[in-house]
Amino acid sequence: MAGTRRRGETVSTSDSLQALYEFTDAVYHARSVDEIYASALDAITLTLRCERASILLFDDDGIMQFVAWRGLSDRYRTRLAGHTPWRPGDRDPPPIFVTDIRETDEPDWIKDEIIGEDIFSLGFVPLTLEGRVIGKFMTYYAQRQSFDARSRSLAVTIARQLGFSIGRARAETSREAALAELRQSEARFRQMTEEAPVMIWMSNPQGHCEQLNRVARDFWGIAEDGLDQFDWAGTIHPDDSTHVLGQMGQAIAQGQPVTLRGRYANRDRDWRLLQTEARPRYGSDGSFLGMIGVNVDITEQESIARQRELMLAELNHRVKNTLAVVQAIAHQTFKADRDLGAVSTFLGRLRVLARAHDILSGVRWESTPLQDLARAVLAGVPSGRGTILFDGPAFLLPPKQAVAIALALHELQTNALKYGALSVDGGTVSVAWKPVPTGRLEILWQERGGPPVAPPSRRGFGTLMLEQGLTTELNGAAKLDFQPDGLVCRIEALCEGLE
Amino acid sequence: MMNRLANRRILVVEDEFLIAAALCDMLEDASAIVVGPAANLGEALLLLQEQPVEAAILDMNLNGQWSDPIAEDLKMRRIPFIFTTGYGSNERSDRFGVRVVSKPYSWEEVDEQLTQALLEHASQ
Numbered sequence: 001m002a003g004t005r006r007r008g009e010t011v012s013t014s015d016s017l018q019a020l021y022e023f024t025d026a027v028y029h030a031r032s033v034d035e036i037y038a039s040a041l042d043a044i045t046l047t048l049r050c051e052r053a054s055i056l057l058f059d060d061d062g063i064m065q066f067v068a069w070r071g072l073s074d075r076y077r078t079r080l081a082g083h084t085p086w087r088p089g090d091r092d093p094p095p096i097f098v099t100d101i102r103e104t105d106e107p108d109w110i111k112d113e114i115i116g117e118d119i120f121s122l123g124f125v126p127l128t129l130e131g132r133v134i135g136k137f138m139t140y141y142a143q144r145q146s147f148d149a150r151s152r153s154l155a156v157t158i159a160r161q162l163g164f165s166i167g168r169a170r171a172e173t174s175r176e177a178a179l180a181e182l183r184q185s186e187a188r189f190r191q192m193t194e195e196a197p198v199m200i201w202m203s204n205p206q207g208h209c210e211q212l213n214r215v216a217r218d219f220w221g222i223a224e225d226g227l228d229q230f231d232w233a234g235t236i237h238p239d240d241s242t243h244v245l246g247q248m249g250q251a252i253a254q255g256q257p258v259t260l261r262g263r264y265a266n267r268d269r270d271w272r273l274l275q276t277e278a279r280p281r282y283g284s285d286g287s288f289l290g291m292i293g294v295n296v297d298i299t300e301q302e303s304i305a306r307q308r309e310l311m312l313a314e315l316n317h318r319v320k321n322t323l324a325v326v327q328a329i330a331h332q333t334f335k336a337d338r339d340l341g342a343v344s345t346f347l348g349r350l351r352v353l354a355r356a357h358d359i360l361s362g363v364r365w366e367s368t369p370l371q372d373l374a375r376a377v378l379a380g381v382p383s384g385r386g387t388i389l390f391d392g393p394a395f396l397l398p399p400k401q402a403v404a405i406a407l408a409l410h411e412l413q414t415n416a417l418k419y420g421a422l423s424v425d426g427g428t429v430s431v432a433w434k435p436v437p438t439g440r441l442e443i444l445w446q447e448r449g450g451p452p453v454a455p456p457s458r459r460g461f462g463t464l465m466l467e468q469g470l471t472t473e474l475n476g477a478a479k480l481d482f483q484p485d486g487l488v489c490r491i492e493a494l495c496e497g498l499e
Numbered sequence: 500m501m502n503r504l505a506n507r508r509i510l511v512v513e514d515e516f517l518i519a520a521a522l523c524d525m526l527e528d529a530s531a532i533v534v535g536p537a538a539n540l541g542e543a544l545l546l547l548q549e550q551p552v553e554a555a556i557l558d559m560n561l562n563g564q565w566s567d568p569i570a571e572d573l574k575m576r577r578i579p580f581i582f583t584t585g586y587g588s589n590e591r592s593d594r595f596g597v598r599v600v601s602k603p604y605s606w607e608e609v610d611e612q613l614t615q616a617l618l619e620h621a622s623q
Contacts, residue, residue, distance in 0.1 A: 313586065317560070320585035321515060324602035328521035335524065347605060354603050 016047040016154055023158065027165040036169060037068030040137065040162045045070060047154045048123070050139040055162070056081075057127070057135035058088040064135065071140070076117045083110065085124055090133040095155055096124040097147035121145035125155045127163040129170075134163065199274070199295035202281070205288050207233075207252055216295065221267025237263035237271055248278070248291070255280040255288055261298070273299045316361040323354045348414060349407065352377055356406035360399050367396040370405070370441075374431055377406045378413050385417065386427030386449070392434060395441065401495050404474050405443070408466055412445050412489055420487055421450035440476070441495040447486035455482040466491075503614045504531040510555035511536040512543045512569060513583070514562050518602075522556065525606045538562075543569045547576065554617055555580035556609065559591055559599075570595050579620035581612045 023043035030036045037055050044053045052071035056064045064084040066077045086093050098104055099121050101114045114122070121141040126133050137159060147155075193200050199216035203209055209232050212222060222230050236244050240262035251258035257279040263271040278293030327350050334343040355376050359368055371390060378388050397405065409431070413422065421427030427449040436442050447453075466478045466489065476493035509531045513519035519536035526533050534552050537543035539561050546552070547569070555573055557566055559582050573580045574595065582592050582599040592599035598612040 317585040320602050321518075324585065324604070325515055325517050327603040328515075328517040331521040331524065332517070344605075347603075351603055351605060354601075358601065 013150070019043050019046040020154070020157060020161075024161055027161065030165070030169075033166065033169045034068070036162070036165045040158065040165075041068060041070050043158050044137060044139060044155075047158065048139050048151055050141055050145075052119075052140035054138045054140075055127075055135065056084070056138065057166070058133075062088045067135075073117060076113060079113050080110070084136065086126055086133045086136070088133060090126075092128055092131050093126050093133060095126060095152060095159070097152065098122050098124075099144060099146055118142050123147060123155060125159045127159050127166065129163050129167040134166065137162065199297075200293075201295070202292045203252075203290040205252070205290050207248060207291070210290065219266050219272075219295075219297075220264075232264075235264045235266075237265070239263075251278060251280070252291060272297050273302050312361065312364065316357070319357060320354055323350055323357075326350060345414070349410065352406055352410035353403070356403050359406075360402060365399050367398060368402040370395040370397050370433060373397065373402055373406055374409060374433075377409045378431070381413075381417070381422055384425045386422040386424060386429065388413075388422075388429045388431060391430065391432040392443075395433065395435060397441075397495065401474055401493060405491070405493070408478065408491060409445075411466055412487075415487070416447055416450070419451070420453070421447035424450060436492075439494060441493045443491040443493075445487070445489040445491070447488070450486055453482050453484055453487055502529055503617055504529045504610065506530060506532060507553045507617070508532045508534050508551055509613070510534040510543070510546060510552045510557075510578075510580075512538075512555065512557045512561070512566060514538045514558060514560075522609070525609070529610065540564060540566065540568055544572060547572055547578075552576075552578055554578060554613060554620075556613065557582055559584040559586065565591070567591070570597075577620075579616040581609070581616050583609075 020043060023039050026039035026042075027036050030039065040055060041053050045051060052069075054069035054072055054077075055067050057067050059065045063082045065081055066072075069077065085096055101111055101119065101122065104111070106114075117140070119140045119142065121144055123139040125137050125139070127135040127137060139155070194213050196213060197215060199219055200213040201209055201216055202211040209227060209230055212220070212227065212230075216222075217224065220230065220232070220235060233241070233245060244260055244262040247258055247260045250256070257277075259275070259277050261273060261275050263273050266272050274295040275298045276293050276295050278291045281289050281292045283289050327347055330343060330346055330350075334346075356373065359373055359376055363369075371392060371394065374390060381388060413429075416422040416427075416429055421429050427447065430446045430448070431443070432446070433441060433443040466480060474491075474493035474495065476491065476495070478489060478491045481488040481490070504526065509526055511519055511522055511526070511533055513522060513536055516538070519538070523533045523536055534546055534550050535543070537546055543557075543566075555569075555578055557569055557573070557580050559566055570580070570582075570591075580597060582595075582597055583602060583604065584591075584599060585602045598616055600608045600612050
């Protein structure tokens with residue numbers, strides 16, 4: 001920088017360059033925008049030979065505001081804030097240098113304020129960021145000042161540095177804000193995971209536990225920094241170990257999600273049943289990083305479910321026992337009358353009720369496959385007494401309909417055993433069912449190969465059960481047709497098959 | 500078919516009095532000789548110790564207790580028997596390898612299963 005000095009200038013070129021250099025260095029090391037402003041004002045006052053200067057920036061509302069200054073009165077700053085030859089975003093305007101404020105077109109009140117502040121000449125130098133005006137710096141002179149080419153280019157150089165530094169400081173500020181936001185969101189997310197009321201864990205690709213949230217650490221009694229020594233596999237119940245490790249190992253090997261249950265010893269060495277849902281997790285490059293999963297302690301749920309099963313089994317047992325007692329009472333009661341035909345009919349019906357009950361309890365009173373029900377009710381045709389053929393699609397019956405249909409089929413079978421196709425060898429009964437549109441089920445009972453058929457002389461309970469019982473129980477109808485070559489019974493029930 | 504139960508000594512183990520009475524009636528109608536009925540484990544085991552028994556009808560559950568000890572005893576004595584039960588499960592009949600009739604049962608079912616048990620035993 002030596003050798004460029006020009007004699008006759010109040011401030012030498014080399015001093016200006018030195019000041020510029022120091023400014024550049026200072027803003028580079030500045031830790032705040034205020035330090036940047038202070039260095040800038042130093043450089044401005046020194047290189048542009050003014051005692052007074054200011055820096056102004058557009059605020060969020062686009063108003064030019066003083067952000068740093070030297071030697072200006074409060075009144076002046078208050079009055080002149082917002083006064084600017086440029087609007088926010090103007091593209092790279094040139095600086096404006098005013099040698100004599102009195103010769104400008106500014107309104108009189110502005111001229112008066114400026115003159116009142118003992119200012120004769122002044123410079124407006126735009127500050128730009130990416131080519132757009134963000135503010136300006138001002139230089140003020142009490143004496144007439146002419147602005148030569150050198151001072152103009154110095155002013156523009158300082159302005160460029162200053163604009164660039166402000167931009168960098170702003171970027172830094174928003175980067176820090178973004179980082180703080182990220183840290184906050186990370187902390188929130190960590191807290192969410194940490195405080196979630198289920199166990200959350202992550203494993204490495206080998207299945208070793210890498211992270212446990214608080215509930216999981218509390219379950220096993222692991223300190224926050226004790227994960228390295230933690231061997232979760234060692235806490236599995238010996239009887240569950242094979243299937244838990246096998247399923248988890250397979251999920252890891254195939255990169256597949258897995259759901260499994262197993263008992264684990266908690267910190268108190270109690271066995272707790274955990275249900276685990278785990279998924280593989282992958283890095284941004286697609287590489288397998290391990291598994292992530294949640295464990296839910298379902299020990300209580302399981303025991304409630306088991307108790308319910310036991311209660312249901314017990315209830316079924318008692319109902320069947322009660323039916324057996326009713327049967328025994330009937331046996332004893334009717335024994336004296338020797339009316340054993342009626343007794344055996346009654347007992348037969350009772351047994352069908354029990355069998356339907358049996359099937360219903362097997363499906364927890366939810367829905368009964370029609371084919372299973374029909375086969376169970378119609379089992380027990382003595383050998384040499386004809387055969388029953390079943391034909392129909394899978395169809396699930398609601399419990400009430402199941403009982404009604406069981407009793408109806410039993411009546412038909414009893415009749416067939418006494419008088420119809422099941423009373424002789426070689427007779428057949430075809431039981432066919434199909435769902436028909438509008439939510440109805442049709443069952444067709446067809447006998448063949450029995451003795452010639454004649455309509456019964458009196459309507460017994462069986463006919464009553466069929467024709468009236470079904471009508472009320474099933475919202476349906478049963479039609480008995482005593483055709484000469486075999487009884488045909490068409491049962492129609494309003495009955496949607498269950499899913 | 501000839502009546503294979505006639506003059507056989509059949510032990511009845513059933514905790515429900517009415518059911519036991521009906522079962523005894525039916526056995527006597529078939530000319531069998533009823534031993535018991537026993538309503539609990541102790542009675543049944545004592546009867547087995549004190550009286551000759553050729554076959555048994557054993558309720559799987561006696562007042563909430565599984566009748567396994569009686570089944571073991573019958574096995575040990577090589578006495579054929581059948582289970583009666585109000586439970587749906589066949590786990591025990593599988594374990595002991597014996598026939599089971601489900602309550603409420605018909606006399607025909609009991610007769611058939613018990614007769615089969617006796618026949619199988621005779622052929623062993």
